[in-house]
Amino acid sequence: MTAALHATTPKSDDKTDARVVRRRLGPGRRIRFAFWIGPLLALAVWSVGSATGVIKPAILSAPWDVAVAFEDQWSNHDLPGNILSSLERAVIGLTLGVVTGAVLAVISGLSRAGESVIDGPIQIKRSVPTLAIIPLFIAWFGIGQEMKIVTIALISLVPIYIHTHNGLRGIDGKYAELAETIGISRGDFIRHVVLPGALPGFLLGMRFAVTSALLGLVVVEQYNAVAGIGHMITLAEQYGQTDVIVVGLVIYGVFGYCADSAVRLTARKVLAWRQTLEG
Template sequence: MTVIEAPAPAFEGDERVVRRRLGPGRRFRGAFWIGPAVVLALWSAGSATGLIKPAILTAPWDVVIAFQDQWVNHDLLGNVLSSLARAASGLAFGVVAGGVLAVVSGLSRAGESLIDGPIQIKRSVPTLALIPLFIAWFGIGQEMKIVTIALISLVPIYVHTHNGLRGIDGRYAELAETIGIGRGEFVRHIVLPGALPGFLLGMRFAVTSSLLGLVVVEQYNATAGIGHMITLAEQYGQTDVIVVGLVIYGVFGYCADTAVRLTARRVLAWRQTLEG
């Protein structure tokens, strides 16, 4: 008679191995750049073989030449810094306002009654559709552009932070009451850290949204910025310069999103998830 031995009990280390085998696998160094590198390789191969016509999309090497020309003979650095200043200012205002509103609404029933309804109404109205109204209120200068970017960034910060606050297990509150922790300590040490994953997720959406707003507002009477450069290139039919601007926008967004993801991984190292 064949004897079948029972499997050895799974210890903590074994469980880690199983989770790693069933999850996404071991992380590669520099994995953030693999996808963009593949896209660049396909773009280069398509341009070199003629599958991608220059009239459709400028070849990467022509984009590099146009970038050098804009850097040496035009004020590309000034345009980049101008765009970054607009995006950073609008994003900062949006993050602060969205975070404060989310905390007030998430920690207070009265605050939720006053704040959550208008924010949900705002979600159904595209911010870019409000630009004509903002022009009437703030003019066509820098203030309108920053307000637009801030309002676009505010919504994802509010929504995800508010969801993070409301999603905290109520048993933590019961435990805090049992051991006599005050409301202030409970909010500082349990509620806000518990809402941090939602806030950082909202940051990823807010960064992308701020760049979307930047692309649009820089088409309105901008005297500097990547959008201004693209507008001039469109008037003169300089497709390569347009692609330079689009690539810079893409690099902005990808680097900002990567920075938020790396920050989240370090700050939330205590969480056991498939990502980390």
């Protein structure tokens, strides 16, 4: 009983501290759709700059010109097919990277033997940019779809592993003491304490993994792609179509922003029990 009471006391203090911090920072009321304010403000600045001539068309096409180019690509070219092709590469590669990174993190985080085998190679890979390994991947897998998916998977694996592993290793030792006191088995302790405790780290890693996957997508689609947003940008570069290039960049940006927003919203729902500055 004493141990349980002692374990729950910091939680109450954390809640009080979080409320105090939020009150000192400002009103705690959340703004609806706040994540769209920044992008809309950037669009407004872009529009005003283009309309007033501050942003020259040679430097950056105006938003209305980009909208016309988007409509032309959608109606007269295969923009929907290019979008689906890019999404397919990104989703398959990201899924493989997330699953592999999470499994490796769990093995390494819950086992000293697993950590000794897995953690070293991952840390070495962390210091070697994945994009620098692309020539080797081309030699192994060719320049087809396999190389592109493997690159995206590997570039998104590392952040998932790092943050999930840190989350597993960062579980408060007081929970282990409490589990021993009340006689929870190791399996139940892992399922009900360790894995939920590592979930914030996993979701943080997901945000970095999504960004990394899109970075890898941008690069690999420059290699002999016959479909995809990168293929469209490459063709537009050859013909000097800056408005089409901006269309591709905007689509990449929308991909990334929507994916990151989805992860953030998921984290907010899943981790509703945690008192943070966001809450």
